[in-house]
Amino acid sequence: MCLLVSSGMTYAATITVGKDRPIQSINKAIQMAQDGDSILVEAGYYDEGNIRVDKKLAIIGINKPVIDGKKKTEPFSIRSPYVLIQGFVIKSSGHSAMNDIAGVKIYNTHHVTVKDNVLEDNFFGIYAQNSKHCQFINNKLQAYGKAEQLIGNGIHGWKSDSLTIQGNIIKGHRDGIYLEFVTHTQVENNLSDSNLRYGLHFMFSHDNSYIHNTFRANGAGVAVMYTNRVTMKHNVFEENWGDAAYGLLLKDISDSEITNNRFDRNTTAIFMEGSNRCHLEHNEFMGNGWALKVQASCMDNTFFHNNFFQNTFDVATNGSLSLNTFKKNYWDKYEGYDIDRDGVGDIPYRPVSLFSMLVERYPTAMILFRSFMVTLFDRTERLIPSLTPESLKDDQPLMKSVKV
Amino acid sequence: MNKIIRYVFADLLKNRTIVIYTLLLFTLSISIFNMESSSEKGLVSLMNIILFVVPLVSIIFSSIYLYNSAEFINLLVSQPLQRQKIWCSLFIGLASAMCISFLLGVGIPTLLFEASLSGLTLIGSGLFLSIIFVSVAMLISVWIRDKSKGIGLAILLWLYFALLFDALVLFFLFQFSDYPIENAMVAISMLNPIDICRIFMLLQVDLSAMMGYTGAIFRDFFGTGTGMAITAIIMALWAIIPVALSIRYFKKKDL
Amino acid sequence: MINIQHISKKFGKFQVLKDINLNLNGGECIALIGPNGSGKTTLIKAILGMVVPSKGQILFNGHDIHNQWAYRNEIGYMPQIGQYPENMTIGQVFDLMKDIRKMPEDKLDYELYHSFGIPELLNKRMGTLSGGTRQKVSACLAFLFSPKALVLDEPTAGLDPLSTEILKEKIKKEIGKNKLIIISSHVLSDLDDMVSQIIYIQEGNLLFHKSLNQLKEDTGADKLSKAIAQIMSASQHKKEI
Numbered sequence: 001m002c003l004l005v006s007s008g009m010t011y012a013a014t015i016t017v018g019k020d021r022p023i024q025s026i027n028k029a030i031q032m033a034q035d036g037d038s039i040l041v042e043a044g045y046y047d048e049g050n051i052r053v054d055k056k057l058a059i060i061g062i063n064k065p066v067i068d069g070k071k072k073t074e075p076f077s078i079r080s081p082y083v084l085i086q087g088f089v090i091k092s093s094g095h096s097a098m099n100d101i102a103g104v105k106i107y108n109t110h111h112v113t114v115k116d117n118v119l120e121d122n123f124f125g126i127y128a129q130n131s132k133h134c135q136f137i138n139n140k141l142q143a144y145g146k147a148e149q150l151i152g153n154g155i156h157g158w159k160s161d162s163l164t165i166q167g168n169i170i171k172g173h174r175d176g177i178y179l180e181f182v183t184h185t186q187v188e189n190n191l192s193d194s195n196l197r198y199g200l201h202f203m204f205s206h207d208n209s210y211i212h213n214t215f216r217a218n219g220a221g222v223a224v225m226y227t228n229r230v231t232m233k234h235n236v237f238e239e240n241w242g243d244a245a246y247g248l249l250l251k252d253i254s255d256s257e258i259t260n261n262r263f264d265r266n267t268t269a270i271f272m273e274g275s276n277r278c279h280l281e282h283n284e285f286m287g288n289g290w291a292l293k294v295q296a297s298c299m300d301n302t303f304f305h306n307n308f309f310q311n312t313f314d315v316a317t318n319g320s321l322s323l324n325t326f327k328k329n330y331w332d333k334y335e336g337y338d339i340d341r342d343g344v345g346d347i348p349y350r351p352v353s354l355f356s357m358l359v360e361r362y363p364t365a366m367i368l369f370r371s372f373m374v375t376l377f378d379r380t381e382r383l384i385p386s387l388t389p390e391s392l393k394d395d396q397p398l399m400k401s402v403k404v
Numbered sequence: 405m406n407k408i409i410r411y412v413f414a415d416l417l418k419n420r421t422i423v424i425y426t427l428l429l430f431t432l433s434i435s436i437f438n439m440e441s442s443s444e445k446g447l448v449s450l451m452n453i454i455l456f457v458v459p460l461v462s463i464i465f466s467s468i469y470l471y472n473s474a475e476f477i478n479l480l481v482s483q484p485l486q487r488q489k490i491w492c493s494l495f496i497g498l499a500s501a502m503c504i505s506f507l508l509g510v511g512i513p514t515l516l517f518e519a520s521l522s523g524l525t526l527i528g529s530g531l532f533l534s535i536i537f538v539s540v541a542m543l544i545s546v547w548i549r550d551k552s553k554g555i556g557l558a559i560l561l562w563l564y565f566a567l568l569f570d571a572l573v574l575f576f577l578f579q580f581s582d583y584p585i586e587n588a589m590v591a592i593s594m595l596n597p598i599d600i601c602r603i604f605m606l607l608q609v610d611l612s613a614m615m616g617y618t619g620a621i622f623r624d625f626f627g628t629g630t631g632m633a634i635t636a637i638i639m640a641l642w643a644i645i646p647v648a649l650s651i652r653y654f655k656k657k658d659l
Numbered sequence: 660m661i662n663i664q665h666i667s668k669k670f671g672k673f674q675v676l677k678d679i680n681l682n683l684n685g686g687e688c689i690a691l692i693g694p695n696g697s698g699k700t701t702l703i704k705a706i707l708g709m710v711v712p713s714k715g716q717i718l719f720n721g722h723d724i725h726n727q728w729a730y731r732n733e734i735g736y737m738p739q740i741g742q743y744p745e746n747m748t749i750g751q752v753f754d755l756m757k758d759i760r761k762m763p764e765d766k767l768d769y770e771l772y773h774s775f776g777i778p779e780l781l782n783k784r785m786g787t788l789s790g791g792t793r794q795k796v797s798a799c800l801a802f803l804f805s806p807k808a809l810v811l812d813e814p815t816a817g818l819d820p821l822s823t824e825i826l827k828e829k830i831k832k833e834i835g836k837n838k839l840i841i842i843s844s845h846v847l848s849d850l851d852d853m854v855s856q857i858i859y860i861q862e863g864n865l866l867f868h869k870s871l872n873q874l875k876e877d878t879g880a881d882k883l884s885k886a887i888a889q890i891m892s893a894s895q896h897k898k899e900i
Contacts, residue, residue, distance in 0.1 A: 241615035267615045289613025310445055312613035332441060362581050366613070367589050367622060369606055370448070371570040371599070372456060407758040411747070418746045475742030482707045482738070483759050484731035655726075658670070658710040 018042030026051055026059070026067075033057055041065045041088070053078045053085075061087035064118065069093040069103075075122075076104040078112050086115040093122035100152060102127035103141075106134060114139060124152030125173060128160045128182075135164040143172040145196050148219075153178040154195065157185070157205075165190060175201040176218065183207050191216070198223045199240070210235055217241070221266060223249040230256035238264040247288065250275045257281075260404055263288055269311070272298045281305050282404045290316050290356070299323045307401045308332060308351070312369070315351035315392065318360055322392035326351070329394050330401040338399045349397035352388045354381035408480065408490060412497030416469070422505055425461050429509025432457075437517040444609065447518050447526060451605050454510060454530050455598050459537045460562050466498050466541030467558040471551040478659050491654045495542055495647050502534040522608035529601035535643045536597045537562075543646040546653045569596045586621040597642045600635060660685050660808060660839045661706060665715035668701055668863075675701045676712070677863040683841065685807065688834045690850045690871075691843040692887060693860035699843045700739060702860065703810055706841075707736055732760065735806035739813045741797030745786030749777060749796055752785060753803075760804050768805045771798055774825050790817040798826055808839040815849050827853060847884035857883070861894060 015029045017039060023029050027048050029039045035056040043063035050073040053059065057080070066089040069075040075090045090103040102124035106112045110132040118140045119125045125141040128134050136155055145151025154170035155177045157163055163185040170176040176192030179185065179202035187210045192199035199215030200222045202208070209231035215222045221240030224230065230253060237247035247266035248258075252274040259281045263269035269288040272278070274297045284307045285291035291311040294301070296319025306329045308314050314331060328344065336345035355374050358365050368374050381388060416422050432453055440446035470477075473494070480490045510530055514523045541558060548554040573592060577585070593599045607614050607626055614623050625631040661683040668676040675698045683689060691699050704710040706717060708724055708731065716723050719730045743752050757767070772778070775795040785793070794817045801809060811830075815823045830853055834840060844850055857874050859866040867874075871883065880886040 241612065243616040243620060245615070265612045267612050287612055289610065289616055310442065312610040332445065362577055363616070364577055364581070364586055364589055365574065366616070367593060367599075367603060368570055368574060368577075369610065369613075370452065370602055372452075372567055373570040373574070375452065407755065411744075411751070411755050414751075415744045415746045473744065475738075475740070476744050478709065478738065479741070479743065480759075481709050482731065482734075482736040483756070484728055485759060486728045656711055658668075659704065 012036035012038060014038045014040060016040045016042065019044045030055065030057065030059075035082075048075075049073050051076050053083050054080045056080055056082040058084040059086070059088075060084065061089075061117075063087075064089050066091065069101075069122070071095065074101045074103075074105055078104065078106045079109060081109045081111045083109075083111075084113045084115065085117060086113070087117065089118045089120065091120040091122065093124070095123045095150070100124050100127060100156070102152065102156070105129065106131045110134070113137070118142075122152070124156050125154040125170065127152075127156045128158070128163060130159045131163075132161045133163075134160070136166070136168060137164070138167040139169075141168060141170045141173065145172055145174060148174050148196050151196060153201075154192070157182040161185070164188075169193070170195065172196070175199075176215070178202070179205045179208070181205065185209075186211070188212055190214075193217060195219065199237075200224065202227060206230075209233070214238070215240070215247075218245075220244055221246040221249065221268075223251070224253055225249075225251040227252075228254045228256070230258075232256070232258045233260050235261045236264065237261065237266060237269065240266040242267055246271045249273075250278065253278060258283065262286070262404075263291070268293050271295075272301065274298065276300050278302075279304075282402060283307070284404050285309065285311055285314075287311065289313065292351075293317070294322070294324060295319070296321060301325070302327070304328055305398075305402045306330070307404065309401070313353065313356040313359075316356040316360055317352060317389060317392060320389050322389045324392070326392070326394040328396045328398055330398040331394065332401075334397045334399075336397065343399050345397040345399055348393040348395045350382060350385060350388060350393045352392050353378045354387055357387055408485075408493035409497045409500075412494055413501055416497060416501035417504075419469075419501075421465055422501055425465070426505040426509045429457070429506065430513065433510050433513035437513060443518040444520075444522065447514070447522055448605075448609050450510070450514070451526055451529075451602075451609070454526065455533070455602055456566060458506065458530050458533045459565060459598060462502050462534050462537035463541045463544075463558045463562050464555065466502070466538045467545050467555050468551075469498065470494065470541065470545035471554060474659075481659050487655050488651050491542070491546075491651050492647075495538065498541075499535045499538045502538055503531050506530045506534050522605070525604055525608050529604060532639050532643065533597060533601060536639070536646075539643050539645075539647040539650075542650040543653075546650040546657060565596055565598050569599065573599075590622060590625050594635075594638050597639060600639060604635070660720060662718035662721070663702075663706075663715070664718065666702075666705060666712045666717065667714040668698075668705065668710060669713045675863050676705070678715070679860075679863075679865045681858065681865065681868060683839055685839050686834070686837045687856055688830070688840040688854045689842070689856045689858055690847075690854040690883070691841055691858050691860065692845070692847070694891070695845075697860045698863045699860055700812060703736075703812055703841065703843060706810060707731065707734065732804075733807045735801035735804060735809045737794075737797045737801035737809075737811045737814055739816070740790075741793045741800075743785040743793070743796070745784065747785050748782050749785065749788075750781035752796065753777075753781075753800070756800050756803065762804050766805065768802050771795075771802050771825070771829050774829075775799060775822065791819060791822065794818050795822060798829075802829060802833070806838075809833060809841070811840070811842045811844075813844055814842060815844065815846055823849065847887055848882075851883045854883070857887075859887070859890065866890070866894070 017023050017026055017029045038058040041061045043065050045066045047068055067075045069092045071092050072094045074093055093103050094101045103119040103122035104114050105127040108130040113135045114126050115137045120142050126136050141154045143151055151174045153175040154173035155165055157179045159181040161183050165187045167189045169191045171193050173195050175198045176195040177200045182205040185208040190213045193216045195218045197219050199218035203225045205227050207229045212234045214236040217239040240247050245267050247263045247269040250272045254276045256278045262284045265287045267289045269285050269291045271293045273295045276299045278301045281304045286309045288311045290313045291308050292315045294317050301324040303326045308331045331349050334349045336347040338345050354377050436449050437446040511527045544554050544557050663681040666676055666679045693699050701710055705712050724730055854871055856870050858868045874886050878886040878889045
């Protein structure tokens, strides 16, 4: 598809916009241009109101020209396929409670590329509505939201397909990346940091993959819902702190692969609810409050070869029955032995402690954690399990951590 | 006053129990830090031991020492000395000996292996607990004349602070779990210096979990400047009140 | 020098001293005598401020001793059983006491110290000492600061005969220096040639306070021990009636 864009441009004219040029306005350049043309915009400040792109154009900023929406309008509205927006500073879009105004908004089209831009203080950052094959690459999005309802999402996709979201840095929006009814999409190498609500949030967005992203210190971590066939690999979920904050909240997620991710210092690394047939392998859980909270509504999930280090609680659950499989994980709290030296502990490990069950029911009991009495309780329970789910155990706990 | 502190202190440094206590703490600290896979995990194991051992040794050793020093105290009282100075000197001597034992036994290894904020919190907690339980021992030994009864009470008090108190808190928690009792819990935890130290350590080593909903309440209290100041004052009161009461009593005591 | 006014002391329900009045002056050597448990040690401890009387007051040189401590600079006290921190050496104990009293070295009275041979023992730990040696240490400490008043509680108990003689000689010497010496003892033969006055206490009551000569005259006995035996049997007799 990119080839089409570039090959189209080969024959095309190039219009340069600049303060010292005959054409000083981007809107005017667009008016003059024809499908397949390029518009080069020189550095400077452009107060253009709304720039409506309705032709197949490559609009490229040189030395970061500034497009200012002055908190009134939408800087770029793209209604044509094969558009490239590259190298701009796009700032101060209008805010509205009625419609979703964005720094760059893509309306019902396809093959739009938004690349190497800085989007600052916009309501929404980049917004794809009912669009296909769009690429959002290496943009920096920064907003200064004070409250969730007063700010939009960084990269927002709605009813779209085959998007590529790559190498973006998103800070201070409501959700870093928000996808609803978005399918076959690649989300790669993005950093979503300190957004007010979720670092990544998607619903009804099947067959997407999330690779090498970092989700850090977002208000409520990452929440993904009502979706099948998700691939999450090599992501980092860290410092998502708070009672309702999750490294990764999986709600009604099925048939998904979650592998090689790192969960570092989250209040709850993974919270699973109504999720089935997910496969978690080679993930590393380090210094979390709860590494896994697996609700009783989850079935047939498999946890293989994961590392659990220094988590306050390894696994917590709210039921007495567990229909998930834990096998060959490394648990740093495991105190068993390995007489036959095959690298697998000879007695099962029970990752659910009595006290974690207690804290589920009486959260305030957390104040007693690590007191002798609680330690005593936990030891007794480990010897003679009575209240913790009998079936929730790792029969083959590893003696050494897995290389991930 | 200084010379009595000096003498008590010199006497304690030669005391076999103190030497063994220091060595025990040192061996424990070094072996825990070497055994555990990470020094932070070592710190947690060490914390469990410290919260257990330091109050126990401080209160029981101090009680026994004070009972065994009865004649020495008599000797001093018959000399031209103010009674409260004698008693204060004993307190300062005992407290500083326990603190130095702790610093040598736990402080140095901790600084070597984990000189982080958590490590410093652990050292601070241990020092506070040493002083507080010496202070409580002063009160016991001045109140109860009989040595075996006094030591019995010391053991009981230790059991209470180390174990029973938490059981009572848990019971309270179950009884009132339907009510918003978080703030009450913060207040209640102030009644036990071991718990205060434990919660402070939790906020370091289990920070992620303490960022949760209830944890947040403790963090909002213990983690803020005001909360820290209040807690420090309460810890100081724990150290001062028992010994102050014991001084009042000692001034009128028949020897 | 010491003026005891209406002193009573109760330990719980047990009345140890009952309304004792005494006037003790310098130059007197007083034997404090009474059966075991009669209140002798309590009275001594009250003078030293170690026991706080339930009622009455004690004046030392005209000042109430309640909550005071400086007056003890004038008193040398030898306890019944001197116990010291076991880890301290004799030398350290002496240093500690000298530190407390802050008396210039040239004013110290080292006579007993040398006659008991303490200098050879300075490095010995208190814990290793025999009862007799401890008593010697206690005695030396009592005399070391040449106090105006000496309070000796069972001074000869545990001492060998030679040391007893040395101590008695020292006491006699001190009487000559216009000092007040109070000795509680039940080894009465030791006291015969030293004491000038007898205080007799029984069950917390002061039975009498009179001079030795007066006592001998009253009882017709020529030795203190006989005189006291006579009084004890008489009081026993009285009780039976």
